[in-house]
Amino acid sequence: MTAAQMLGTSLLLALFVLLAGCYGVLYCLGRLRASRGIGRAALTAYALQGVTAGLLTFSPLEFWWKALLLASFVAYLPIPPLTWRLLESLHEPGEQHS
Amino acid sequence: MYRSQQLALKYFTAAMILFGLMIVAGLLASTSYVLDGFLLNKLDFSVTKMLHIDTMIIWLLMGFIGSVYWFVPIEFERETVGIRLAEVLFWIFCAAVAVVAAVFIFVQYGRSTEMSLWFINQGRKYVEAPRWAAIGITLVVVVFIYNVVGTAIKARRITGIMGVLMVDLIPLFGLYLIAFPSMTNMSEDQYWWWWLVHLWVEATWEILIGCIMALALMQLLGASRRVVETWLYIEVGLVLGTGILGLGHHYFWIGTPSYWLGIGGFFSALEPLPLLGMVVHAIYDAGAHRMKTTNRPAFFWVLAEAFGNFIGGGVFGFMMTLPQINLFTHGTQWTVSHGHFAFWGAYACGVLAVIYLALQKSRSAQQLDGAAWKWSFALLNIGILGMVGALLVSGIAQAFYERAMGGSTLQAYMQGQTNVWFVQGIVMRLVFGLVFAAGYVVLMYDLLTTGKKRVTAEVLQPRVAGGPA
Numbered sequence: 235m236t237a238a239q240m241l242g243t244s245l246l247l248a249l250f251v252l253l254a255g256c257y258g259v260l261y262c263l264g265r266l267r268a269s270r271g272i273g274r275a276a277l278t279a280y281a282l283q284g285v286t287a288g289l290l291t292f293s294p295l296e297f298w299w300k301a302l303l304l305a306s307f308v309a310y311l312p313i314p315p316l317t318w319r320l321l322e323s324l325h326e327p328g329e330q331h332s
Numbered sequence: 333m334y335r336s337q338q339l340a341l342k343y344f345t346a347a348m349i350l351f352g353l354m355i356v357a358g359l360l361a362s363t364s365y366v367l368d369g370f371l372l373n374k375l376d377f378s379v380t381k382m383l384h385i386d387t388m389i390i391w392l393l394m395g396f397i398g399s400v401y402w403f404v405p406i407e408f409e410r411e412t413v414g415i416r417l418a419e420v421l422f423w424i425f426c427a428a429v430a431v432v433a434a435v436f437i438f439v440q441y442g443r444s445t446e447m448s449l450w451f452i453n454q455g456r457k458y459v460e461a462p463r464w465a466a467i468g469i470t471l472v473v474v475v476f477i478y479n480v481v482g483t484a485i486k487a488r489r490i491t492g493i494m495g496v497l498m499v500d501l502i503p504l505f506g507l508y509l510i511a512f513p514s515m516t517n518m519s520e521d522q523y524w525w526w527w528l529v530h531l532w533v534e535a536t537w538e539i540l541i542g543c544i545m546a547l548a549l550m551q552l553l554g555a556s557r558r559v560v561e562t563w564l565y566i567e568v569g570l571v572l573g574t575g576i577l578g579l580g581h582h583y584f585w586i587g588t589p590s591y592w593l594g595i596g597g598f599f600s601a602l603e604p605l606p607l608l609g610m611v612v613h614a615i616y617d618a619g620a621h622r623m624k625t626t627n628r629p630a631f632f633w634v635l636a637e638a639f640g641n642f643i644g645g646g647v648f649g650f651m652m653t654l655p656q657i658n659l660f661t662h663g664t665q666w667t668v669s670h671g672h673f674a675f676w677g678a679y680a681c682g683v684l685a686v687i688y689l690a691l692q693k694s695r696s697a698q699q700l701d702g703a704a705w706k707w708s709f710a711l712l713n714i715g716i717l718g719m720v721g722a723l724l725v726s727g728i729a730q731a732f733y734e735r736a737m738g739g740s741t742l743q744a745y746m747q748g749q750t751n752v753w754f755v756q757g758i759v760m761r762l763v764f765g766l767v768f769a770a771g772y773v774v775l776m777y778d779l780l781t782t783g784k785k786r787v788t789a790e791v792l793q794p795r796v797a798g799g800p801a
Contacts, residue, residue, distance in 0.1 A: 237736035240660050241728060248651035251604045255642055258608045262615035298594075299654055302601055309605065317612040320566075324559045325620070 235294045243293040246286055253283035254310045261314040333694060334405035336412035339419055341694060343398025344687045346426055350391035355769050357383035362765050365758045379440055382460050390429055395683030396540050397476055402690050403547040404483055407494050413482035421475050428468045432461050458529055459511040466511050477501045492561035496568060497543040504536045519587030526582040534575040539568055541682045548686050552630050570606035574599050581653050593655040600653040604646035614638035627692050629705040633685035640677020648673050660735040666727025673720040697783030704778035708771050715768025719761050726757030
């Protein structure tokens with residue numbers, strides 16, 4: 235791995251997780267405000283995470299790391315909706331915050 | 333107020349003083365990078381760095397212990413068992429910390445003998461405290477466990493959160509014992525030492541702060557026990573599932589078998605997943621309360637904890653955790669950048685939230701708010717962001733020029749140290765360190781004064797909607 239490849243790959247890895255965070259945050263904000271625009275922004279963030287994962291497949295990382303990245307890209311998709319659903323089911327009307 | 337909670341306030345006071353010492357030591361250490369020969373042969377970089385790291389561990393530990401002493405009587409609805417012994421040990425703990433700090437500052441080092449090991453420095457990073465003091469810390473933890481478990485037995489009840497906490501205290505104590513043996517084989521020594529450092533930080537401390545935050549959320553937002561306990565079980569499962577074998581990312585280059593490259597890389601890559609869940613939870617809670625609470629400082633520090641943990645631990649960690657990248661980044665300022673951000677986000681913000689919570693109750697303040705906490709919140713967070721950003725620039729310069737281009741030779745190391753990106757990053761780290769220090773001063777002012785003034789009912793009216801139950 236050359237110096238430039240090392241730097242490019244590490245920055246893409248950071249971007250990969252950062253975009254996952256953006257997707258999670260925007261998804262929640264979209265649900266909170268019932269805003270389709272923010273919901274679309276969340277999906278855009280997730281799509282950009284996919285682009286980042288795609289770019290990482292061209293990096294000098296070994297095959298298994300690339301496969302892991304693609305698998306984790308898929309795994310990130312249901313986390314915000316599933317977490318949200320779980321939180322909603324936990325916060326039943328009688329148990330809302332006072 | 334219970335005596336246990338009065339003891340908690342003492343722990344918080346000691347923690348905040350050590351937080352200040354940590355900042356002073358950090359500023360001195362970072363000045364050594366900027367000014368050649370700064371305090372050379374008087375207070376060397378090796379000493380100030382050691383003080384910086386050790387005070388960080390002790391202030392957080394005191395913050396955790398204080399938090400638990402605060403919540404135990406609330407959970408069990410009775411005074412903590414053995415509280416007198418705990419009070420005595422608190423003062424012994426403080427005296428021991430003061431003596432160790434004095435020895436580090438004034439004696440600094442000794443001959444390569446057992447005597448030095450026992451009375452000056454054990455020589456292992458993060459757990460340098462001499463052996464007598466390490467035994468003392470062990471004793472404090474034993475009494476701490478006795479307090480918690482004894483109270484549960486006496487109360488004849490156990491809650492889910494306290495159950496998790498009690499189980500967690502076993503490895504918290506057990507793993508610290510690894511600080512004692514001194515091994516001559518470097519790989520063997522590092523292998524076990526990482527059990528202590530990593531498994532404390534990314535397993536037992538994570539669970540401890542998870543329990544503390546669960547208890548804090550019940551007080552702060554009036555969250556139902558069922559909600560926080562369910563969430564705690566899920567997070568504990570995920571954090572342990574990814575965190576324990578994430579230990580492998582410390583085993584890449586210390587002489588351990590090569591299968592650790594795969595194990596460490598794989599589980600480290602999974603570590604951001606539960607952190608994303610935490611972010612979702614934080615936003616859900618913030619939305620459910622429309623950012624309204626009677627303790628805004630605590631609420632914002634809880635939010636900062638979720639986001640800081642995700643970015644500091646998740647984003648900054650993932651950037652350099654895969655073995656092919658880590659080959660270039662380990663041991664550079666890049667790692668330091670990640671360490672600063674992750675500790676701040678995962679632990680410091682949480683402890684500060686609990687301190688504000690305890691102050692509100694102890695001062696019987698209906699509401700905590702004002703300008704000071706906002707200034708301290710902004711300065712501390714801008715300071716830490718600036719520091720980690722500057723360290724990241726320096727670390728990238730090291731990894732790029734010294735490691736990847738220079739091949740990690742001594743000459744490349746020296747060239748890396750004078751590289752303009754590295755130097756500018758180091759200078760900016762000091763500048764933002766001063767911003768952080770300013771934030772600490774305002775924080776201390778706020779902690780000393782907040783909630784002491786009575787607030788009128790009219791002023792309170794708009795903000796009490798989301799107050800504690």
